[in-house]
């Protein structure tokens with residue numbers, strides 16, 4: 001296979017679905033699901049996904065360029081690697097999703113939804129991840145990096161969102177995030193239906209949703225903004241040196257979720273409100289029927305405000321800054 005992204009956008013089964021080069025063997029499993037295995041032994045199993053939302057193209061372009069170097073045998077491969085382009089029909093359409101947001105369906109939640117391509121895809125991705133991680137031994141370190149871009153502009157253009165985790169986050173994992181140029185890390189405090197929650201909860205993976213800039217169509221991304229993220233991925237994949245970390249990422253935790261509980265929903269923010277905009281205590285944020293959401297802490301920051309989500313889904317997160325957040329191994 002020459003070009004994983006083009007193959008996925010074409011939507012055809014490849015004529016040859018497995019192969020090998022000097023460094024690795026590869027196996028195409030399904031539309032947008034490709035496994036690469038190094039010839040040398042390894043202690044790491046890495047899943048890198050992008051295109052879970054079909055309009056979030058910058059990370060898809062970055063991931064595909066790295067994949068092409070591996071498939072061409074130009075670079076060695078260090079970990080066992082599962083590459084996922086998450087929602088091929090949405091990528092073809094250039095839309096976040098076709099019928100429903102696949103990143104709300106993981107952890108078996110797809111079973112509660114009508115039979116859509118996204119519900120089937122969430123199930124298929126769960127199976128692919130399970131097969132991949134279970135093929136390794138118990139000693140393997142498991143990572144999952146799910147690459148996204150945000151709908152809105154942001155005071156922190158590059159940031160990470162970490163799922164609820166019962167265990168402390170190891171320093172080397174958080175250090176990789178800093179080296180990838182992430183300016184902020186957001187810690188979830190409750191479970192959810194995202195791919196990273198699934199990999200962390202079910203397989204003990206060290207998982208993070210990386211948000212790289214703002215969503216643009218294919219070919220219109222300025223990838224130079226994400227060179228640190230690209231180089232940090234290259235360090236993991238090819239064994240190249242990890243880039244020097246810049247600033248230590250600021251840490252936030254989720255203080256409350258705004259949920260669009262019914263059709264009568266008003267979000268009291270403009271379409272221009274940036275991610276990480278601060279609001280003072282007492283500010284009315286949103287109304288959903290009789291329910292009103294106010295800023296509860298002295299200052300809260302909004303993330304992913306979106307009044308257009310389907311009823312029952314998250315219409316925004318509120319954060320508090322928490323640089324004392326010490327849930328790190330060894331602290």
Ligand SMILES: O=C(O)CCC(=O)N[C@@H](CCC(=O)O)C(=O)O
Pocket residue numbers: 053103148149150151152161162163194196209304305306
């Ligand atoms: O900009 C937005 O409103 C959404 C960007 C995006 O797709 N973010 C992910 C975050 C997943 C997480 O909470 O880890 C999503 O909403 O699925």
Ligand SMILES: [Zn+2]
Pocket residue numbers: 052053056148149
């Ligand atoms: Zn996304």
